[in-house]
Amino acid sequence: MNVQETYTALGLSDFEYDRILELMGRAPNYLELSLFSVMWSEHCGYKNSRPLLKQFPNAGSRVLQGPGENAGVIEVGDGWALVFKMESHNHPSAVEPYEGAATGVGGIIRDVLAMGARPVALLDSLRLGPLEDERNRYLFREVVRGIGGYGNAIGVPTVGGEVEFAPAYSGNPLVNAMCIGLVRADDFLRARAVGEGNLVILFGAKTGRDGIHGATFASDELSEESEEKRPNVQVGDPFAGKMLVECSLNLLEKDLLVSLQDLGAAGITSSASEMAAKGGVGIEIDADLVPLREEGMQPWEIVISESQERMLAIVEPEKAEEVLCVAERFELAAAVIGRVSGHGDLLIRHEGEVAGTVSARHLADAPVYEREVVPPVYLEKAREPDLEKIPKPEDHGSALLAMLAHPNLCSRRSVYEQYDHEVGTDTVVLPGADAAVMRIKGTSIGFAATVDCRGRYCYLDPKGGGAAAVAEAYRNLSCVGAEPVALTDCLNFGSPEKADAYYQFASCIEGMAEACEVLGTPVVSGNVSLYNENEGEAVYPTPAVGMVGVFDDVGRMATPGIKREGDALVLVGDFRPALGGSEYLEVVHGRVVGAPAVPDLTSEKAVSDAVRRAISSGLVNTAHDLSGGGLAVALAEMSLMGSIGVEAQLPLPGVRQDVALFGEVGGCILLAVPEEKLGKLEAILEGVHHTQIGHTGGERLKVSGSVDLGLDELRAAYERDLFERHAPEGGHLG
Amino acid sequence: MRIGVTVFPGSNCDRDALYAIERTGAAPVELWHADADLKGVDAVVVPGGFSYGDYLRPGAIARFSKVMKPLEDFAKGGGPVLGVCNGFQVLTEAHLLPGALLRNVGMRFVCTRVPARVETAKTPWTSLFESGDRLTLPVAHNEGNYFADERTLRELEDEERVVLRYLDNPNGSLNDIAGICNAARNVVGLMPHPERVSEEALGSDEGLKVFESVLSFAGVRV
Numbered sequence: 030m031n032v033q034e035t036y037t038a039l040g041l042s043d044f045e046y047d048r049i050l051e052l053m054g055r056a057p058n059y060l061e062l063s064l065f066s067v068m069w070s071e072h073c074g075y076k077n078s079r080p081l082l083k084q085f086p087n088a089g090s091r092v093l094q095g096p097g098e099n100a101g102v103i104e105v106g107d108g109w110a111l112v113f114k115m116e117s118h119n120h121p122s123a124v125e126p127y128e129g130a131a132t133g134v135g136g137i138i139r140d141v142l143a144m145g146a147r148p149v150a151l152l153d154s155l156r157l158g159p160l161e162d163e164r165n166r167y168l169f170r171e172v173v174r175g176i177g178g179y180g181n182a183i184g185v186p187t188v189g190g191e192v193e194f195a196p197a198y199s200g201n202p203l204v205n206a207m208c209i210g211l212v213r214a215d216d217f218l219r220a221r222a223v224g225e226g227n228l229v230i231l232f233g234a235k236t237g238r239d240g241i242h243g244a245t246f247a248s249d250e251l252s253e254e255s256e257e258k259r260p261n262v263q264v265g266d267p268f269a270g271k272m273l274v275e276c277s278l279n280l281l282e283k284d285l286l287v288s289l290q291d292l293g294a295a296g297i298t299s300s301a302s303e304m305a306a307k308g309g310v311g312i313e314i315d316a317d318l319v320p321l322r323e324e325g326m327q328p329w330e331i332v333i334s335e336s337q338e339r340m341l342a343i344v345e346p347e348k349a350e351e352v353l354c355v356a357e358r359f360e361l362a363a364a365v366i367g368r369v370s371g372h373g374d375l376l377i378r379h380e381g382e383v384a385g386t387v388s389a390r391h392l393a394d395a396p397v398y399e400r401e402v403v404p405p406v407y408l409e410k411a412r413e414p415d416l417e418k419i420p421k422p423e424d425h426g427s428a429l430l431a432m433l434a435h436p437n438l439c440s441r442r443s444v445y446e447q448y449d450h451e452v453g454t455d456t457v458v459l460p461g462a463d464a465a466v467m468r469i470k471g472t473s474i475g476f477a478a479t480v481d482c483r484g485r486y487c488y489l490d491p492k493g494g495g496a497a498a499v500a501e502a503y504r505n506l507s508c509v510g511a512e513p514v515a516l517t518d519c520l521n522f523g524s525p526e527k528a529d530a531y532y533q534f535a536s537c538i539e540g541m542a543e544a545c546e547v548l549g550t551p552v553v554s555g556n557v558s559l560y561n562e563n564e565g566e567a568v569y570p571t572p573a574v575g576m577v578g579v580f581d582d583v584g585r586m587a588t589p590g591i592k593r594e595g596d597a598l599v600l601v602g603d604f605r606p607a608l609g610g611s612e613y614l615e616v617v618h619g620r621v622v623g624a625p626a627v628p629d630l631t632s633e634k635a636v637s638d639a640v641r642r643a644i645s646s647g648l649v650n651t652a653h654d655l656s657g658g659g660l661a662v663a664l665a666e667m668s669l670m671g672s673i674g675v676e677a678q679l680p681l682p683g684v685r686q687d688v689a690l691f692g693e694v695g696g697c698i699l700l701a702v703p704e705e706k707l708g709k710l711e712a713i714l715e716g717v718h719h720t721q722i723g724h725t726g727g728e729r730l731k732v733s734g735s736v737d738l739g740l741d742e743l744r745a746a747y748e749r750d751l752f753e754r755h756a757p758e759g760g761h762l763g
Numbered sequence: 764m765r766i767g768v769t770v771f772p773g774s775n776c777d778r779d780a781l782y783a784i785e786r787t788g789a790a791p792v793e794l795w796h797a798d799a800d801l802k803g804v805d806a807v808v809v810p811g812g813f814s815y816g817d818y819l820r821p822g823a824i825a826r827f828s829k830v831m832k833p834l835e836d837f838a839k840g841g842g843p844v845l846g847v848c849n850g851f852q853v854l855t856e857a858h859l860l861p862g863a864l865l866r867n868v869g870m871r872f873v874c875t876r877v878p879a880r881v882e883t884a885k886t887p888w889t890s891l892f893e894s895g896d897r898l899t900l901p902v903a904h905n906e907g908n909y910f911a912d913e914r915t916l917r918e919l920e921d922e923e924r925v926v927l928r929y930l931d932n933p934n935g936s937l938n939d940i941a942g943i944c945n946a947a948r949n950v951v952g953l954m955p956h957p958e959r960v961s962e963e964a965l966g967s968d969e970g971l972k973v974f975e976s977v978l979s980f981a982g983v984r985v
Contacts, residue, residue, distance in 0.1 A: 177872050181903070182813040268816025295916025358797075360772055447872045449903040451959045452811075454779045457966075468964055470782070511926050584964070752871075 033333060035059070039066035045396060052391045054355040060377060060385035066393055067295035067333055071559050074395025076524040078685055080559040081535055084542035085552040089599055089734025090578075091514050092551055093214060099143040099291065101553025103515050107472045110214040114152070115207035115480070115519040115575040116556035122204040122264040126168045129267040130175030132337055136183060137208040137290035139340065142274055144209025145218040149453060150467055151180050153190035153206050154480040154519065154573040158199025160751070164588040165194075168202050176206070178184050182267035183274065183375075187377075187448035191480055192751075194436045195295055195621075197488070200563030205482055205519040207575040211469065218281070220290040223305035223310055225371045227287055228349050229312060232276065232356045232363035233339035234269045237322035252362055254310065265393070267401050269338035269361070272728035276359035285352050287343040294530070297332045298392075300341045301367070302375045305389035313376045314367040315335075316384065328379035339343055343369060354440035360689050380646055402536070405529040408735035411489050414622040416608050425735040428617050429661050432691065434746040435616045440669075443750040456590055461670065463508040463654060468583045477511035477574055483657070484569030486625040489610045490703050491533045493627040495540030495572055500628040500695050501656065502576035503548045508652045508698055510586040510644035511578030513548065518555040519576055523567025525559050533570035534559070541572060547630040550576060580645075580716050587644045590670030591651035594726040596651065596701040599710065600660075601719045602636040603629070605682055606692025612657040612692035628695035632718075636696045639717045643700065648709055651701035661690040661736060663699055665743050668730050674740055677723030680735040686735045701725050765890070766974070766985050767794040767804035769834065769850075771825045776811035776847065776955045776958065778848040781900040783958035784808070787974045788852040789983070796828040799973045806977045807834060808844040809850030813905070821864065821906050822852035831857060841889035843977050844950045848904055849954030851942070860945055860952045862911030863918070866890045867904070868935030873905060879941050879955060882924045891972050900955035902933055902940075907954040908934040909943075919943055926951055 036046045039062060040197040048056055049065050053693040057065065071077055073171075087095035100114035118133025138148045149384050153176055158165035178185045185208070222229075222342035239262075288308075290300040297314060305312040315708070316328040322336070344352050349365055356363035370376070423429040432438050445460040457475060458466035464479035481501040487494030487547055499516065506513040518541070523530030545552060560566040580586065608614055609623025651671070655663045660679070668675050679689040702710050707721070723732075731737045766784045769788035770777045770793055781791040783894055792804050801807065814825035825831070831853075837860050840843045846854040852892050854860045867873055877945060881896040911919065927942035934954075957970030 050770070101979070105815070176869070181872060181874075181905075182816065184812060227875065266816070268813060271773055271775065273815070424898075445876050448875045451871070451956070452775055452779065452903050454782060454959055454961070459966075651934060659855060703905065 030679060036062060038247045039063060040070060042065055045069060048396055054378050055193065057386060061387050063329045064298050064335050064385065064387055068299060068392040069395040069485055069723050071557065072294050072687065073299055075265050075557055076395045077398050077559060079397050079416055080399050081538045083536060085331065086545050087450065087553065089515060089551040089553050091712060092109055092553055093554050096555065098219055099140040099506050099514060101517060101551065102144065103216055103577065105476055106474045106581065107551065108214055109469055110142050110212050110217060111476055111577055112144040112210040112212055113207065113517055113577055114140050114218060114554040115205055115517045116140065116502065117519050117521060117554040118204045118206065119521065119561055119658045122172055122202055123200065127175040127178065128262055128264050131179035131202050132174040132263045133206045134176055134179040134267045135267065135270050135337055136293050137578060138270065139207045141208045141210035141275050143220060143289050143291040144210065144212065145216055146186045147278055148208050148210035148274065149455060150209040150465065150478060151187040151467065152478055152480045152575060153187065154482065155192040155437040156198040156203035156568065156571055157194050158485060160193050165199055166754060171632060172202060173444055173447055179265055180258060181449040183271045185450050186450045186452045188450050189460055189478060189480065189687045192441065192444060193484060195484060197569045201561050201568050203521045203561065203568065203571055205573045207517060209577065210479055216755040218289055220304050220307060222308035222343050222369050223311050224287060225310065226346065226366045227369040228344050228346055228350055229367035229369065230313065230342045230344050230349060230363060231339060231366045232342065233273045234266060234322045234359050235322040235362045236331060236334050236335055236336045236413055238326060238330055238334060239336050241265045241334060254291060257318050262334045263337050264336050272361055273320065273338050274357045276356055276361055280352060280355055280387065283343065285348045285592055290341045292339040292341060294335060296334045297341065302389040302392040303342065305375055306393035311370040311372040311374045311376065311389060312367055313370050313378065318364050318366040318378045320362040320364050321381045325479050328377060328384040331410060334375055350376035381472055385551045387487045390445055390621055391642065398453065400525060400531050402532050403528045412624050416623060418616055419608065419733060421619060421685065425686055425690055426738050429665065430661060430742065430746040431618050432612060432658050433665055433743060433750055436751060438612060438662055440631050440748045443752055449572065458509060459582055462588045463505040464511065466509050466583065466586050470579055473582050473584065475580040476507050477509050479505040480573055481505060482571050482573040483620055484571040486610050487533065487570040488515065489626065490625050491536035491570055492540035492688065493625060495537035497628050498572055498574045499541050499544035499548060499550065500630060501549060502574045504633065504654045504698065506576055506578035507641045508587060508654050510641055511580050513550050513576055513578040514643065514665055515551050515553045518552060518572055518577040519558065520555065521558045521561050521568060521571040521573065523562045530567045537570050537572045544630055548634055549651060584643050585647055585730055587652040589667050591667050591673040591725045592651050594673055595704065596725040597704050597707055597721050598675065598677055598725060599700045599702060599719055600680060600722050601640055601699060601700060601714060602697030603718045604694060604697055606659055606688055606694045608692050611691060611693045613659065613687065626694050633696040635717050636698060639714050640698045640700065643710055643713045646713065648701050648706055649700050653699050655694060655697040657693065659691040659693050664732065665730055668740055669747055670742055671742065674727035674729045675723060675725055676727065676731045676752060680720045680722055690732065690735065764789045764978055764981055765792050767792045767807045769794045769796065769807065769809050770832055771796045771814035771828055773816050773921050774810050774812035777823050779958045780808045780810040782909045783961040783971060784974055785840045786961055786971060787915055787978055789978055794830055796830050799829040799833055800856065801833045801837055807837060809846040809853050811848030811850060814849055816854060816975060821849055822856035825853045826857040829834050835854050835859065837951050841947060843980065844848065846952040846958055848954055848957065851954055854952050859950050860943060861915045861927060864906045865908040865910050866906050867908050872905045875933060876901050877955065880928050880930055882925045882928050885923065886926055886948050886951050887977045888973050889926055889976055891976040898942055900957065901959040902955050904954060907934040907936065908912065909940040911937065914964055917931040927953055928957065928964065
């Protein structure tokens with residue numbers, strides 16, 4: 030291979046190679062080139078996204094750490110802080126779904142751990158192609174098994190998440206994992222190498238050849254050849270991960286570490302150069318000292334291997350011995366593999382020789398690309414359907430049943446039952462609600478978390494869809510009664526080198542940033558995943574939002590299930606449903622068209638905040654937002670979760686019944702409240718649109734004479750097993 | 764009263780068990796797998812999780828841990844021992860309880876809350892219940908499908924050694940068995956997790972009674 034072929038194979042462009050020559054003042058050797066290849070990949074270097082991400086607000090009164098560290102940190106109260114981040118593992122999951130998903134979970138747990146926090150909750154955001162396709166069924170089953178396989182074994186509960194299916198994700202599933210950790214607010218760590226002469230200790234699993242060039246692979250489009258990259262996918266060991274968590278927390282408790290960093294994409298290279306760049310120092314690594322799993326590894330393989338379950342610590346020399354002893358107690362490999370130096374280079378030694386030396390600052394300084402934003406042609410087409418011509422359904426009840434049975438709207442029970450959501454004994458609200466609710470032991474405070482995004486909305490209206498994702502997360506947290514504080518994101522898009530995908534990327538971010546400003550929820554961490562394409566077709570733009578909220582009193586929360594017969598049903602918000610981009614259009618009419626309802630952010634905030642006040646005052650404990658499927662689906666879910674029926678009138682006389690029942694709208698929340706508390710509720714809701722639309726009770730869902738269905742019929746449609754086509758014979762159990 | 768909780772590499776319900784025990788007023792004691800020492804505890808809980816990564820078979824490696832020898836002696840001497848989930852699997856592997864826990868018939872991990880019935884109060888861990896009490900308990904396992912040969916099953920039933928029975932079987936367990944005890948009745952294995960329903964803040968405190976039972980059994984006022 031000539032030089033050009035070599036750097037091209039490593040994913041570097043001519044421009045980038047020239048820049049490396051300029052920075053180094055000489056030609057890099059293969060090891061050095063590999064370092065640049067991984068550190069300048071989109072996955073590590075954010076070269077297409079940095080200018081756009083600047084739009085996000087990052088500060089807030091509860092924000093202790095914004096972007097730039099392994100995870101963001103917010104203050105909860107009583108001296109506690111939450112550490113959280115979301116990350117994608119899309120490409121590995123596309124070729125090796127079980128391990129891809131499992132190591133995605135393992136990786137995000139280590140990010141949180143690196144901040145010194147105990148990981149206490151996981152959430153996932155999944156996107157797959159339709160289940161009619163066998164390959165998609167395989168990917169779905171294995172991704173869910175992989176998440177459970179890792180999360181269940183490591184003992185961190187998977188408390189929430191979402192999954193959606195659309196043809197745009199066929200062949201390129203999205204697997205985003207979010208982890209939340211708990212730490213004393215004074216005790217969290219930053220990944221900074223400091224103190225010349227301090228030692229670098231690698232501990233955890235041994236290093237092997239798995240995951241070589243995984244970061245570069247993650248920053249490329251998927252194609253038939255991707256299957257050949259299966260060996261690039263790492264293999265996870267949750268057992269080692271569990272030991273790594275306990276060992277790291279033990280080391281921190283004993284105050285033995287200066288700083289800590291996980292090894293993710295690009296392995297030792299990325300961890301060491303990030304720590305060095307942030308600390309303004311150099312790090313020297315002796316590749317011969319790294320505990321290896323196999324023989325004959327080249328130094329470049331050792332330093333960029335993505336073997337899982339490893340951490341890098343900076344330790345004062347006099348504490349090194351004790352660190353190694355603690356690692357041994359947890360049956361982990363550990364070794365001093367280098368030291369912090371005064372120069373600013375990442376220097377790799379092998380058999381006594383310098384095998385490579387690169388400025389850590391140069392590695393951390395990937396080139397930045399700003400591209401032109403050109404509105405795509407498809408948007409005009411998508412937006413011009415004549416919705417008047419959409420035929421009215423013959424029977425609204427049958428349409429509702431069809432929607433409840435659709436994989437995008439049916440119960441997620443068959444997914445979350447495969448995840449241990451109770452380990453740790455802090456899960457207050459089990460999965461199935463609008464957001465997960467967790468308590469903090471020994472206090473009355475708690476927190477809530479949700480992950481949200483509507484890919485179809487973002488496709489049809491990138492800016493509005495981006496804002497809607499943030500607004501929906503804000504609303505979901507408010508529905509359980511938590512005060513939304515901050516968010517992490519996972520921005521999944523197609524190739525930024527293509528005009529349509531870049532427009533989607535830039536516009537979604539613009540919409541999200543605006544929503545973050547208005548709603549007061551800064552972005553404290555995040556991840557960018559570009560090149561999500563399969564055979565040249567991009568996924569729907571999918572900026573998944575993972576938002577975290579807090580409770581002063583976690584006892585005052587709400588869930589969607591109806592609790593009592595005879596409660597008044599109150600619809601809060603400006604109810605103006607629209608068919609554009611709705612589940613109804615797709616499920617019942619097979620069309621992905623129209624302009625989705627653009628959220629009115631000011632009204633969104635007013636509605637959510639009022640509902641939250643009603644919950645935290647102890648007045649309301651039943652709330653659910655209108656989301657996919659509109660009012661009818663929301664009412665059905667509340668009935669099914671509480672096993673109590675509903676009788677309601679549609680609040681919009683004169684509007685087409687299907688629009689009122691199934692049309693979608695932001696900023697609307699349903700509450701159920703005892704009649705005698707209506708007066709007090711009215712006072713809290715003053716200034717916010719609200720209407721009483723009916724009562725709870727009975728065993729049927731009756732809406733305005735157009736829907737009249739028994740809960741058993743609804744349940745039969747809704748409670749379906751998403752893996753039913755996989756169930757072994759006779760293997761389906763209730 | 765001091766109640767020990769074994770901690771194997773990969774145990775992950777150890778802290779939950781220690782927390783639940785503390786709520787009963789008993790003193791929780793961590794028993795590290797590599798120490799052949801029960802630290803003079805009055806009862807032992809073998810917690811849930813994935814000891815040694817469930818590699819080979821759940822519980823198959825943990826039974827060879829150093830802490831198991833004194834634990835076996837303690838059990839044979841009549842000391843109260845409770846295995847929960849992976850702990851149940853460890854106790855069957857160690858032959859302190861008969862039978863085995865196979866892969867769920869649904870072939871997937873199942874985490875849910877299931878209705879169950881207490882079948883006997885004649886064990887240290889169910890002494891405060893009455894036979895026939897109905898509970899709703901969390902399960903979370905891959906291998907909870909209880910299996911034993913016909914003779915063993917008959918013995919278990921005849922000697923009233925089925926401690927807990929599912930009312931809605933989540934895993935294909937024979938005779939809907941959710942928990943059993945040994946012939947001496949001091950060693951109990953349960954697939955459901957009582958420690959996960961040990962306070963109202965988590966929606967139910969029905970499970971705390973399991974830990975309170977062993978206190979009451981030992982003569983400590985609960």
